[in-house]
Amino acid sequence: MANAVWHKKLRILLDLTRDDLDHPELPDLWETVYKTDRFYGRLGVPVGERDLQCGGVCRDVGVEAPMHLRMRGGRREAVHERREDEERHTAPMSDEHKAYQERILRAAQEGGFNGDSEVRTRVGRSWIQTDTLVEGADGRRIGWEVQLSAIDPSGLRGVRARAAKAAKNGITPAWHTDRAAYAQRNDTHWTRSDHLPAHVIARNGDLRIVSGFRVLDFWHCDIHALYPCPHGVRRCGKAHATPKPRDVLFDDMVRRTAAGAIVPIQFRAGTTVHRYWVTNTDRDRLDDLHSDDTRLPPEREAAPVTGASRNRPTCQPTPAPITVRTSPSLTALPALPVQPPAPKIETDSTAGEAQKPHTRQAADDTSGLPSELITLQQAADEAHLQLQQLHDHHDRDLQRQVWRNAAAAVQTAVTRYARTKRLNRHEVEARLRQLVRHSAR
Structure with missing residues (x-):
């Protein structure tokens, strides 16, 4: 039995603990719902062909019950x-699961x-x-999900x-497991430790x-590079990043993700998108x-991911791979001359205006898109261009934040416009x- 029921036709969640089912x-x-279900029962309609499904644990793991x-x-x-x-709701939590939570x-x-x-x-109607939810710095919230037991493919979906x-x-989301098959999946950011009993955890x-955390090795694609070119050519002459596995202490992982010193990224390798945890320093260099x-x-400059500890290990550490550093003389291409920076874009006010409710937008005659969207996209592209022209580390950090604010303003405005006009957001x-960048050429 459960108190949360998902109605397939109405597409709403019913809370049986409330008189109005949480829909005043x-x-x-x-x-209405109860009489309809009883009517289906008298007609002999199978339960699986009716409109009600479990909206609690079963729906959370992707199972239609x-x-x-x-x-x-x-x-x-x-x-x-x-x-x-029914047993999915009453399955006891393992001692190992409780030990990880503690x-x-x-x-x-x-x-x-x-x-x-x-x-x-609470999220809307669900x-x-x-x-385990950790409240981190600057409003950061890390949701740890521990998955130790075997689940069927429908649950993994x-x-x-x-x-x-x-x-x-x-x-x-931060998913942790002790199963190698789960840690190799790319559906979320998995971490893995060795299989250990509860008293050791x-x-x-x-x-x-031992899996899920990476350090990024940045290298120049020339004849002296140790890695093959990710584009599949002989040598492209560009700069690339290669993720390398690295162990990290579990306690440090919990604390540093809450502090923002370790962050999740999506790393594309060919047509596959991998999800890793890296330091915020590596994330910023990857953005560059x-x-x-x-x-x-x-x-x-970055603090070491993990250091010496007085505590005895709970498991045998995995040896870190041996890497060969390239010659310092090959670490950079000749820098391009710096162009005079254009006036910085005031994205704070732009983003604020993009979030204000409005009822009408002026549309461009040729494209049909609102002029507000075109202006915001031009501002984001200009901020990105300025970032490419800067060399100073401090200036790039400031300009990167300007670019991110401008890009966030575009995303907000596009989402609102597509929802209002009932259009496909990706196509908009x-x-x-295409319109802004083609006209800028």
Whole structure:
């Protein structure tokens, strides 16, 4: 039995613990849904062909679990059709799972951060269930999901949806496992440690993450490079980044993700998008590389990912791979002459104006797109161009933030326009970029 029911036709979540099913705008909703379900029952319609499904644990893991309604002692109940779906709600949490939750909370508290386990976050008409939620610095929220037991393929298909739903609502998903098959998936940012018993996980020894964290090696694609060109040519002469596996302590991972010193990235290799955790320094250098791949991004000072510890290890650390450094004389291309910077774009005011409600937008006669979208896209492209022309490390950091603010303003405006006009957002964004960048040539 469950208290949350998903109605397929109405596409709403019904909360049986509330008199109005959490939909006050729909009067007599319970009577309508309950009588319809009972009518289907009298006609002999199978439960799997009706309109009700489990909206709790089963839906969270991506499983469609049919349900039917009943009244028992004056209490509303939703009953699963299959026993295995019912058991999914009552399956006991393993000792290893509990030990990980306790360790995450302890590590967060030692770093000065708050957290809690089994947190349900309200999102519109539904919820987000998080194993352990850590409240980090600057409003950062890290949602740790520990997956140790085997789950069927239908459950694994729901991982991407759960991670996307958490990220959309301001929670950075962090999935941890001890199974190599799960850690190799690219549906979210997985980390993996060795398979350990609960008493080893719970103690204060050094628990290592052996998969999921990377350091980025930046190199110049010439005849002296150690790596093959990712574009499949002999040597392209550009700068590239190669991710290398590196162990990190689990407690450090918890604290540094909350502090923003370790961040998630999406790294494209050919047609595959990999999801790794890296330091914020490597993330910024990768942004520099994407903005201008004709030269290597500048070196930055960064604290070591992990250091010596007085604690005894809980597992055998995986040896770090041996790398050969290229010659310093080959680390950069000749720098281009710096062009005089154009006046900086005031994206704060632009973004603020983009978020203000409005009822009418002036449209461009040739493209049909609002002039506001064209102006915002031109501002973002100009900010990106200025970033490519800067060489000073401090100036690039400032200009990168200007570019990100301008790009965020464009995304907000495009989303609002596409939703208002009921258009495909991707097509609107592609048409806008083609229009602005083609006219700028």
